[in-house]
Amino acid sequence: xxxxxxxxxxxxxxxxxxxxxRCKPISGHNSLFWYRQTMMRGLELLIYFNNNxxxxxxxxxxxxxxxxxxxxxxxxxxxxPSEPRDSAVxxxxxxxxxxxxxNEQFFxxxxxxxxx
Amino acid sequence: GDSVTQMExxxxxxxxxxxxxxxxxxxxxxxxxxxxxQYPGEGLQLLLKATKADDKGSNKGFEATYRKETTxxxxxxxSVQVSDSAVxxxxxxxxxxxxxxxxxxxxxxxxxx
Numbered sequence: 001x002x003x004x005x006x007x008x009x010x011x012x013x014x015x016x017x018x019x020x021x022r023c024k025p026i027s028g029h030n031s032l033f034w035y036r037q038t039m040m041r042g043l044e045l046l047i048y049f050n051n052n053x054x055x056x057x058x059x060x061x062x063x064x065x066x067x068x069x070x071x072x073x074x075x076x077x078x079x080x081p082s083e084p085r086d087s088a089v090x091x092x093x094x095x096x097x098x099x100x101x102x103n104e105q106f107f108x109x110x111x112x113x114x115x116x
Numbered sequence: 117g118d119s120v121t122q123m124e125x126x127x128x129x130x131x132x133x134x135x136x137x138x139x140x141x142x143x144x145x146x147x148x149x150x151x152x153x154q155y156p157g158e159g160l161q162l163l164l165k166a167t168k169a170d171d172k173g174s175n176k177g178f179e180a181t182y183r184k185e186t187t188x189x190x191x192x193x194x195s196v197q198v199s200d201s202a203v204x205x206x207x208x209x210x211x212x213x214x215x216x217x218x219x220x221x222x223x224x225x226x227x228x229x
Contacts, residue, residue: 004159033217042219042220042221042222043160043205043219043221043222045216045217045219048216056216091159091160093159093160103148103209104150104162104165105160105162105217106162107159107160107161108159109157109158109159110158110159
C-alpha cells in the first residue's frame with residue numbers, strides 16, 4: 001500500500017493568495033483527519049470526516065479555512081486568503097473504521113506551508 | 117474535556133541510557149491510549165498502544181502500561197539508540213464511535229553517541 005499521499009510537500013505563497021492542500025487516504029479507510037502542526041501550538045486537529053461526511057470541524061481556525069471530501073479517495077484543505085500565521089505543517093491522516101476501540105491513524109508525510 | 121499532558125522536552129540522553137517520558141491523561145470514559153513517534157521530516161507513526169487498564173503496549177524495545185489508578189501511560193525504554201532521536205506524542209482516543217484523537221504536545225528526544 002502506498003500509504004497516505006499528500007501534495008504538495010512544500011508550498012510557498014504570498015499573503016492573500018489561495019492555497020489548496022490535497023490528500024489521498026489509504027484505500028478502504030473510512031475516516032480522514034486534517035491536522036496542523038506548529039512549534040507554538042503543537043498538533044491541532046482541524047477537521048475530521050467519516051464516510052466523506054464532516055463530523056467535527058470545531059478545530060478549523062476561521063472562515064478562511066475550508067475542507068471537502070468529494071469521494072472516499074480524495075480530500076482538500078483550502079485557505080483563502082492565506083496569512084503568514086497560517087505557516088505550519090499540515091498533516092492528513094486516515095483510519096479504518098472498525099467496531100474496535102483501537103483505531104490507529106495513519107499519517108501522511110505532511111505539507112509544509114510558508115506564507116510570506 | 118479529555119486531555120493529555122506530557123513532560124516538557126527536550127530530553128537529551130547518552131546512547132544506552134534508560135528513557136522515561138511521562139504522560140498523564142484525563143478522560144470521562146474508557147479511552148484507548150497510544151504513543152506515536154515522529155522522525156525528522158516525516159509524519160507520525162504508531163509506536164505502541166493499549167486499549168484497556170493494565171494492558172502493556174510494546175514495540176521496538178519501548179513499553180508503556182495503561183495505569184487507570186494513576187491515569188498514566190509513561191513511555192520507557194531500557195537502552196536508547198541514536199536512531200531513537202525523534203519527537204514522541206502521547207494520545208488518547210475518545211472511542212464511543214467518534215474515532216477522534218487527543219494528542220499531547222510532544223516530547224523531543226535527542227540521543228547522543
